Amino acid sequence: MTRPTSATSSADAPLVSVRDLTKHYGGGRGFLGASKFAVKAIDGISFDIAPGETLGLVGESGSGKSTTGRVVLQLESPTGGDVLFRGQSLVGLSPRQLKPFRREMQVVFQDPYAALNPRMTVGDFVAEPLIVHKLAKGSERADRTAELFRRVGLDPAFMKRYPHEFSGGQRQRVNIARAVAMEPSFIVADEPITALDVSIQAQIVNLFQDLQESLGIAYLFVAHDLSMVRYLCHRVAVMLRGRIVEMAPTEAIFTDARHPYTRALLSAIPVPDPDIEANRRHLAYDVDANPPAPDAALREVGPDHFLLA
Numbered sequence: 001m002t003r004p005t006s007a008t009s010s011a012d013a014p015l016v017s018v019r020d021l022t023k024h025y026g027g028g029r030g031f032l033g034a035s036k037f038a039v040k041a042i043d044g045i046s047f048d049i050a051p052g053e054t055l056g057l058v059g060e061s062g063s064g065k066s067t068t069g070r071v072v073l074q075l076e077s078p079t080g081g082d083v084l085f086r087g088q089s090l091v092g093l094s095p096r097q098l099k100p101f102r103r104e105m106q107v108v109f110q111d112p113y114a115a116l117n118p119r120m121t122v123g124d125f126v127a128e129p130l131i132v133h134k135l136a137k138g139s140e141r142a143d144r145t146a147e148l149f150r151r152v153g154l155d156p157a158f159m160k161r162y163p164h165e166f167s168g169g170q171r172q173r174v175n176i177a178r179a180v181a182m183e184p185s186f187i188v189a190d191e192p193i194t195a196l197d198v199s200i201q202a203q204i205v206n207l208f209q210d211l212q213e214s215l216g217i218a219y220l221f222v223a224h225d226l227s228m229v230r231y232l233c234h235r236v237a238v239m240l241r242g243r244i245v246e247m248a249p250t251e252a253i254f255t256d257a258r259h260p261y262t263r264a265l266l267s268a269i270p271v272p273d274p275d276i277e278a279n280r281r282h283l284a285y286d287v288d289a290n291p292p293a294p295d296a297a298l299r300e301v302g303p304d305h306f307l308l309a
Protein backbone atom coordinates (compact mmCIF):
# COMPACT_ATOMS: atom_id res chain seq x y z
CA MET A 1 0.00 0.00 0.00
CA THR A 2 3.07 2.15 -0.28
CA ARG A 3 4.10 4.14 -3.29
CA PRO A 4 7.29 3.46 -5.18
CA THR A 5 9.80 6.20 -4.53
CA SER A 6 10.55 6.77 -8.21
CA ALA A 7 10.09 10.54 -8.12
CA THR A 8 12.68 11.99 -5.78
CA SER A 9 13.94 15.50 -5.42
CA SER A 10 17.34 14.70 -6.88
CA ALA A 11 16.09 12.86 -10.00
CA ASP A 12 15.01 15.96 -11.97
CA ALA A 13 15.47 19.70 -11.92
CA PRO A 14 12.88 20.90 -9.39
CA LEU A 15 9.52 22.16 -10.61
CA VAL A 16 8.95 24.18 -7.44
CA SER A 17 11.69 25.49 -5.15
CA VAL A 18 11.04 27.24 -1.87
CA ARG A 19 13.98 29.06 -0.34
CA ASP A 20 14.15 30.46 3.23
CA LEU A 21 10.50 31.39 3.00
CA THR A 22 8.94 33.48 5.77
CA LYS A 23 5.45 34.86 6.23
CA HIS A 24 4.71 37.02 9.22
CA TYR A 25 1.30 38.47 10.00
CA GLY A 26 0.78 41.63 12.01
CA GLY A 27 3.79 43.22 13.60
CA GLY A 28 4.82 46.70 12.53
CA ARG A 29 3.69 49.67 14.60
CA GLY A 30 0.43 49.64 16.50
CA PHE A 31 -1.38 52.14 18.68
CA LEU A 32 0.83 55.13 19.63
CA GLY A 33 3.77 53.56 17.82
CA ALA A 34 4.02 50.52 20.09
CA SER A 35 5.46 47.53 18.24
CA LYS A 36 2.89 44.80 17.68
CA PHE A 37 3.48 41.11 18.09
CA ALA A 38 3.93 39.35 14.74
CA VAL A 39 2.68 35.82 14.07
CA LYS A 40 5.45 33.93 12.33
CA ALA A 41 3.14 31.67 10.29
CA ILE A 42 6.15 30.51 8.22
CA ASP A 43 9.55 30.98 9.76
CA GLY A 44 12.25 30.09 7.22
CA ILE A 45 11.41 26.94 5.26
CA SER A 46 13.07 25.44 2.16
CA PHE A 47 12.07 22.49 -0.02
CA ASP A 48 11.92 21.35 -3.63
CA ILE A 49 9.20 19.48 -5.50
CA ALA A 50 10.19 17.53 -8.62
CA PRO A 51 7.91 17.23 -11.67
CA GLY A 52 5.33 14.51 -11.02
CA GLU A 53 6.26 14.25 -7.35
CA THR A 54 3.98 14.46 -4.30
CA LEU A 55 5.35 16.19 -1.23
CA GLY A 56 3.17 15.71 1.84
CA LEU A 57 3.01 18.59 4.33
CA VAL A 58 1.82 17.53 7.77
CA GLY A 59 1.72 19.07 11.22
CA GLU A 60 -0.57 20.31 13.96
CA SER A 61 -3.23 22.96 13.45
CA GLY A 62 -1.67 26.39 13.06
CA SER A 63 1.78 25.08 12.08
CA GLY A 64 1.71 27.04 8.81
CA LYS A 65 0.69 24.44 6.22
CA SER A 66 -2.08 26.44 4.51
CA THR A 67 -0.01 29.62 4.62
CA THR A 68 2.80 27.74 2.87
CA GLY A 69 0.38 26.64 0.14
CA ARG A 70 -0.97 30.17 -0.37
CA VAL A 71 2.46 31.78 -0.51
CA VAL A 72 3.85 29.10 -2.87
CA LEU A 73 0.93 29.85 -5.20
CA GLN A 74 1.53 33.61 -4.78
CA LEU A 75 -2.01 34.12 -3.50
CA GLU A 76 -0.12 36.02 -0.79
CA SER A 77 3.32 37.62 -0.88
CA PRO A 78 6.00 36.27 1.45
CA THR A 79 7.66 38.42 4.09
CA GLY A 80 11.02 37.05 2.98
CA GLY A 81 12.63 34.34 0.90
CA ASP A 82 11.79 33.09 -2.56
CA VAL A 83 9.50 30.77 -4.52
CA LEU A 84 10.80 29.55 -7.86
CA PHE A 85 8.81 27.76 -10.55
CA ARG A 86 10.96 26.01 -13.18
CA GLY A 87 13.83 28.08 -11.82
CA GLN A 88 12.09 31.44 -12.19
CA SER A 89 11.35 33.57 -9.14
CA LEU A 90 7.66 34.38 -8.71
CA VAL A 91 8.07 36.86 -5.88
CA GLY A 92 7.29 40.43 -6.87
CA LEU A 93 5.86 39.56 -10.29
CA SER A 94 2.90 41.63 -11.47
CA PRO A 95 -0.49 39.92 -11.98
CA ARG A 96 0.17 40.07 -15.72
CA GLN A 97 3.60 38.42 -15.36
CA LEU A 98 2.07 35.78 -13.07
CA LYS A 99 -0.70 34.86 -15.50
CA PRO A 100 1.18 32.09 -17.39
CA PHE A 101 2.20 30.59 -14.04
CA ARG A 102 -1.39 30.75 -12.77
CA ARG A 103 -2.38 28.30 -15.51
CA GLU A 104 0.24 25.83 -14.38
CA MET A 105 -0.37 26.10 -10.62
CA GLN A 106 -3.80 25.17 -9.29
CA VAL A 107 -5.38 24.61 -5.88
CA VAL A 108 -7.95 22.28 -4.33
CA PHE A 109 -9.26 23.27 -0.90
CA GLN A 110 -10.68 21.36 2.04
CA ASP A 111 -14.32 22.43 1.84
CA PRO A 112 -15.63 21.36 -1.57
CA TYR A 113 -18.88 23.31 -1.19
CA ALA A 114 -17.32 26.63 -0.20
CA ALA A 115 -15.14 26.59 -3.33
CA LEU A 116 -18.13 26.10 -5.64
CA ASN A 117 -20.44 28.85 -6.86
CA PRO A 118 -23.98 27.82 -5.76
CA ARG A 119 -25.60 29.78 -8.60
CA MET A 120 -23.47 28.33 -11.37
CA THR A 121 -23.98 24.90 -12.96
CA VAL A 122 -21.07 22.62 -12.23
CA GLY A 123 -20.43 22.39 -15.98
CA ASP A 124 -20.00 26.17 -16.25
CA PHE A 125 -17.86 26.15 -13.10
CA VAL A 126 -15.47 23.57 -14.58
CA ALA A 127 -15.40 25.37 -17.96
CA GLU A 128 -14.82 28.84 -16.50
CA PRO A 129 -10.98 28.67 -16.57
CA LEU A 130 -11.16 27.65 -20.25
CA ILE A 131 -13.10 30.88 -20.89
CA VAL A 132 -10.86 33.09 -18.75
CA HIS A 133 -7.70 31.78 -20.42
CA LYS A 134 -9.38 31.63 -23.88
CA LEU A 135 -8.50 27.96 -24.25
CA ALA A 136 -11.65 26.63 -25.94
CA LYS A 137 -15.03 27.86 -27.09
CA GLY A 138 -18.39 26.60 -28.35
CA SER A 139 -18.76 22.89 -28.91
CA GLU A 140 -15.04 22.36 -28.34
CA ARG A 141 -15.43 23.77 -24.84
CA ALA A 142 -18.45 21.54 -24.16
CA ASP A 143 -16.54 18.47 -25.38
CA ARG A 144 -13.54 19.38 -23.28
CA THR A 145 -15.73 19.88 -20.20
CA ALA A 146 -17.44 16.50 -20.74
CA GLU A 147 -14.01 14.90 -21.07
CA LEU A 148 -12.94 16.53 -17.75
CA PHE A 149 -16.07 15.15 -16.07
CA ARG A 150 -15.28 11.64 -17.28
CA ARG A 151 -11.65 12.03 -16.24
CA VAL A 152 -12.64 12.70 -12.60
CA GLY A 153 -15.27 9.94 -12.52
CA LEU A 154 -18.41 12.06 -13.02
CA ASP A 155 -21.13 11.44 -15.61
CA PRO A 156 -21.11 14.37 -18.11
CA ALA A 157 -24.92 14.26 -17.92
CA PHE A 158 -24.48 16.05 -14.53
CA MET A 159 -22.95 19.14 -16.16
CA LYS A 160 -26.23 21.10 -16.09
CA ARG A 161 -26.81 20.54 -12.39
CA TYR A 162 -26.08 22.79 -9.41
CA PRO A 163 -23.65 22.11 -6.54
CA HIS A 164 -26.36 21.43 -3.92
CA GLU A 165 -27.46 18.40 -5.93
CA PHE A 166 -24.15 16.63 -5.30
CA SER A 167 -22.56 14.70 -2.43
CA GLY A 168 -19.36 15.93 -0.79
CA GLY A 169 -17.19 13.50 -2.74
CA GLN A 170 -18.83 14.47 -6.05
CA ARG A 171 -18.35 18.17 -5.26
CA GLN A 172 -14.68 17.59 -4.61
CA ARG A 173 -14.48 15.79 -7.98
CA VAL A 174 -15.99 18.91 -9.58
CA ASN A 175 -13.33 21.08 -7.92
CA ILE A 176 -10.62 18.71 -9.11
CA ALA A 177 -12.02 18.78 -12.67
CA ARG A 178 -11.80 22.58 -12.65
CA ALA A 179 -8.23 22.45 -11.31
CA VAL A 180 -7.09 20.05 -14.06
CA ALA A 181 -8.98 21.97 -16.81
CA MET A 182 -5.88 24.11 -17.25
CA GLU A 183 -3.60 21.06 -17.60
CA PRO A 184 -1.53 22.22 -14.62
CA SER A 185 1.84 20.76 -13.76
CA PHE A 186 1.41 21.56 -10.05
CA ILE A 187 -1.54 21.44 -7.63
CA VAL A 188 -1.63 22.50 -3.99
CA ALA A 189 -4.19 20.22 -2.34
CA ASP A 190 -4.99 21.72 1.09
CA GLU A 191 -6.61 18.97 3.18
CA PRO A 192 -8.74 17.95 0.16
CA ILE A 193 -10.19 14.87 1.87
CA THR A 194 -10.49 16.03 5.49
CA ALA A 195 -14.12 17.15 5.16
CA LEU A 196 -15.24 13.97 3.36
CA ASP A 197 -16.70 10.74 4.73
CA VAL A 198 -13.98 8.21 5.51
CA SER A 199 -15.52 5.85 2.94
CA ILE A 200 -15.03 8.49 0.22
CA GLN A 201 -11.52 9.63 1.21
CA ALA A 202 -9.68 6.72 -0.39
CA GLN A 203 -11.57 7.23 -3.68
CA ILE A 204 -10.48 10.87 -3.87
CA VAL A 205 -6.90 9.97 -2.96
CA ASN A 206 -6.96 7.38 -5.76
CA LEU A 207 -8.26 10.03 -8.15
CA PHE A 208 -5.33 12.32 -7.26
CA GLN A 209 -2.98 9.42 -7.88
CA ASP A 210 -4.58 8.48 -11.25
CA LEU A 211 -4.34 12.10 -12.42
CA GLN A 212 -0.71 12.22 -11.42
CA GLU A 213 0.04 9.05 -13.35
CA SER A 214 -1.80 10.14 -16.50
CA LEU A 215 -0.94 13.87 -16.49
CA GLY A 216 2.37 14.00 -14.56
CA ILE A 217 1.06 16.53 -12.03
CA ALA A 218 3.18 17.36 -8.96
CA TYR A 219 1.34 17.91 -5.67
CA LEU A 220 1.94 19.73 -2.44
CA PHE A 221 -0.49 17.65 -0.38
CA VAL A 222 -1.42 19.26 2.94
CA ALA A 223 -2.79 16.89 5.55
CA HIS A 224 -3.43 16.73 9.28
CA ASP A 225 -2.78 13.05 9.74
CA LEU A 226 -0.31 10.69 8.20
CA SER A 227 -2.34 7.65 7.13
CA MET A 228 -3.36 8.80 3.60
CA VAL A 229 -0.03 10.55 3.24
CA ARG A 230 1.78 7.22 3.38
CA TYR A 231 -0.26 5.98 0.45
CA LEU A 232 -0.03 9.08 -1.73
CA CYS A 233 3.22 10.92 -1.04
CA HIS A 234 6.75 10.29 -2.24
CA ARG A 235 8.25 12.51 0.46
CA VAL A 236 6.91 14.10 3.62
CA ALA A 237 7.76 17.39 5.32
CA VAL A 238 6.71 17.78 8.96
CA MET A 239 5.89 21.34 10.09
CA LEU A 240 5.90 22.69 13.60
CA ARG A 241 5.42 26.38 14.48
CA GLY A 242 6.31 27.60 11.00
CA ARG A 243 9.43 25.45 10.64
CA ILE A 244 10.07 22.15 8.88
CA VAL A 245 11.42 19.87 11.62
CA GLU A 246 11.87 16.75 9.49
CA MET A 247 11.69 15.95 5.77
CA ALA A 248 12.38 12.56 4.21
CA PRO A 249 11.16 9.96 1.70
CA THR A 250 7.81 8.62 2.96
CA GLU A 251 9.15 5.22 3.97
CA ALA A 252 11.92 6.80 6.03
CA ILE A 253 9.37 8.97 7.86
CA PHE A 254 7.31 5.88 8.70
CA THR A 255 10.14 3.52 9.61
CA ASP A 256 12.95 5.81 10.78
CA ALA A 257 11.41 9.03 12.15
CA ARG A 258 14.06 11.01 14.03
CA HIS A 259 12.21 14.01 15.41
CA PRO A 260 10.15 13.44 18.59
CA TYR A 261 7.33 15.50 17.08
CA THR A 262 7.21 13.24 13.99
CA ARG A 263 7.13 10.21 16.30
CA ALA A 264 4.26 11.74 18.25
CA LEU A 265 2.30 12.30 15.02
CA LEU A 266 2.95 8.71 13.94
CA SER A 267 1.84 7.33 17.30
CA ALA A 268 -1.56 9.01 16.83
CA ILE A 269 -2.43 7.00 13.69
CA PRO A 270 -5.08 4.42 14.64
CA VAL A 271 -4.15 0.78 14.11
CA PRO A 272 -6.89 -1.44 12.60
CA ASP A 273 -6.12 -4.31 15.03
CA PRO A 274 -8.14 -3.68 18.27
CA ASP A 275 -5.71 -5.65 20.48
CA ILE A 276 -2.72 -3.68 19.27
CA GLU A 277 -4.72 -0.44 19.40
CA ALA A 278 -5.76 -1.02 23.04
CA ASN A 279 -2.18 -1.55 24.18
CA ARG A 280 -0.56 1.12 22.10
CA ARG A 281 1.26 4.04 23.63
CA HIS A 282 0.43 7.48 22.28
CA LEU A 283 3.45 9.72 22.44
CA ALA A 284 2.90 13.31 23.44
CA TYR A 285 4.96 16.25 22.31
CA ASP A 286 4.84 19.45 24.30
CA VAL A 287 5.42 22.15 21.70
CA ASP A 288 5.40 24.98 24.23
CA ALA A 289 8.12 23.28 26.25
CA ASN A 290 10.11 22.27 23.14
CA PRO A 291 9.57 24.78 20.33
CA PRO A 292 11.95 24.63 17.36
CA ALA A 293 15.19 26.42 18.34
CA PRO A 294 15.62 29.70 16.43
CA ASP A 295 19.19 28.82 15.40
CA ALA A 296 18.41 25.22 14.39
CA ALA A 297 18.96 24.20 10.75
CA LEU A 298 17.94 21.21 8.61
CA ARG A 299 20.79 18.70 8.49
CA GLU A 300 21.01 15.54 6.39
CA VAL A 301 20.88 12.49 8.68
CA GLY A 302 20.30 9.83 6.00
CA PRO A 303 19.71 9.62 2.24
CA ASP A 304 17.49 12.59 1.43
CA HIS A 305 16.46 12.59 5.13
CA PHE A 306 16.66 15.98 6.87
CA LEU A 307 16.23 16.79 10.54
CA LEU A 308 16.04 20.20 12.23
CA ALA A 309 18.82 20.21 14.77
Ligand SMILES: Nc1ncnc2c1ncn2[C@@H]1O[C@H](COP(=O)(O)OP(=O)(O)OP(=O)(O)O)[C@@H](O)[C@H]1O
Binds near residue numbers: 025026040059062063
Ligand atom coordinates in the same frame (compact mmCIF):
# COMPACT_ATOMS: atom_id res chain seq x y z
N1 LIG B 1 -4.45 36.12 7.43
C1 LIG B 1 -3.90 35.86 8.62
N2 LIG B 1 -3.72 36.84 9.53
C2 LIG B 1 -3.15 36.60 10.71
N3 LIG B 1 -2.70 35.40 11.11
C3 LIG B 1 -2.84 34.38 10.26
C4 LIG B 1 -3.45 34.54 8.96
N4 LIG B 1 -3.44 33.34 8.34
C5 LIG B 1 -2.87 32.47 9.18
N5 LIG B 1 -2.51 33.08 10.34
C6 LIG B 1 -1.84 32.45 11.49
O1 LIG B 1 -0.69 31.79 10.99
C7 LIG B 1 -0.50 30.54 11.65
C8 LIG B 1 -0.47 29.42 10.64
O2 LIG B 1 -1.78 29.27 10.08
P1 LIG B 1 -2.11 28.20 8.95
O3 LIG B 1 -3.52 28.41 8.58
O4 LIG B 1 -1.10 28.28 7.87
O5 LIG B 1 -1.93 26.82 9.73
P2 LIG B 1 -2.32 25.34 9.26
O6 LIG B 1 -1.12 24.51 9.52
O7 LIG B 1 -2.87 25.36 7.89
O8 LIG B 1 -3.45 24.94 10.31
P3 LIG B 1 -4.74 23.99 10.12
O9 LIG B 1 -4.21 22.58 10.23
O10 LIG B 1 -5.63 24.35 11.26
O11 LIG B 1 -5.36 24.27 8.78
C9 LIG B 1 -1.61 30.43 12.68
O12 LIG B 1 -1.12 30.90 13.91
C10 LIG B 1 -2.66 31.36 12.14
O13 LIG B 1 -3.47 31.86 13.17
Ligand SMILES: [Mg+2]
Binds near residue numbers: 065066067
Ligand atom coordinates in the same frame (compact mmCIF):
# COMPACT_ATOMS: atom_id res chain seq x y z
MG1 LIG C 1 -4.73 24.81 7.07
